Amino acid sequence: xxxxxxxxxxxxxxxxxxxxxxxxxxxxxxxxxxxxxxxxxxxxxxxxxxxxxxxxxxxxxxxxxxxxxxxxxxxxxxxxxxxxxxxxxxxxxxxxxxxxxxxxxxxxxxxxxxxxxxxxxxxxxxxxxxxxxxxxxxxxxxxxxxxxxxxxxxx
Numbered sequence: 227x228x229x230x231x232x233x234x235x236x237x238x239x240x241x242x243x244x245x246x247x248x249x250x251x252x253x254x255x256x257x258x259x260x261x262x263x264x265x266x267x268x269x270x271x272x273x274x275x276x277x278x279x280x281x282x283x284x285x286x287x288x289x290x291x292x293x294x295x296x297x298x299x300x301x302x303x304x305x306x307x308x309x310x311x312x313x314x315x316x317x318x319x320x321x322x323x324x325x326x327x328x329x330x331x332x333x334x335x336x337x338x339x340x341x342x343x344x345x346x347x348x349x350x351x352x353x354x355x356x357x358x359x360x361x362x363x364x365x366x367x368x369x370x371x372x373x374x375x376x377x378x379x380x381x
Contacts, residue, residue, distance in 0.1 A: 235249070235261070236248070239268060242268070246268055246337075246341075248261060263341075264342065265341075267337075268341050271333065271340060274300060275300075275329060275337075277327065288327035304336065307332060308329050
């Protein structure tokens with residue numbers, strides 16, 4: 227038995243080195259336009275944050291060819307959140323794994339949240355209304371009780 231409601235629309239988008247899947251359980255006349263906006267936002271985020279694209283702001287910043295002020299405004303906000311997360315996890319999270327600037331660990335979850343911000347609002351205001359706790363995106367921060375795993379001891 228499928229958990230997908232009859233008439234649901236599913237879309238898989240290959241971007242950021244992974245697959246983002248979207249299910250619209252109650253599609254309407256604006257579904258296509260809303261999906262196009264979601265996909266466009268994911269690709270726009272990838273263009274700015276990909277450490278694998280030589281022309282991305284993150285790659286230029288990592289090579290010292292640009293300052294944070296020269297980058298897309300989201301770069302400063304994302305790097306601040308990465309530093310905050312690094313502090314909250316006692317360093318278990320870093321935007322510089324192996325010494326290279328790569329905030330992908332934060333960006334992929336944030337990208338879902340960003341892409342789900344009211345797609346279709348220009349073409350159909352009621353097409354999409356994610357709410358807190360809605361499965362359209364992850365929570366903005368880890369729960370307060372979240373703790374990194376204890377280090378394993380080799381024997």
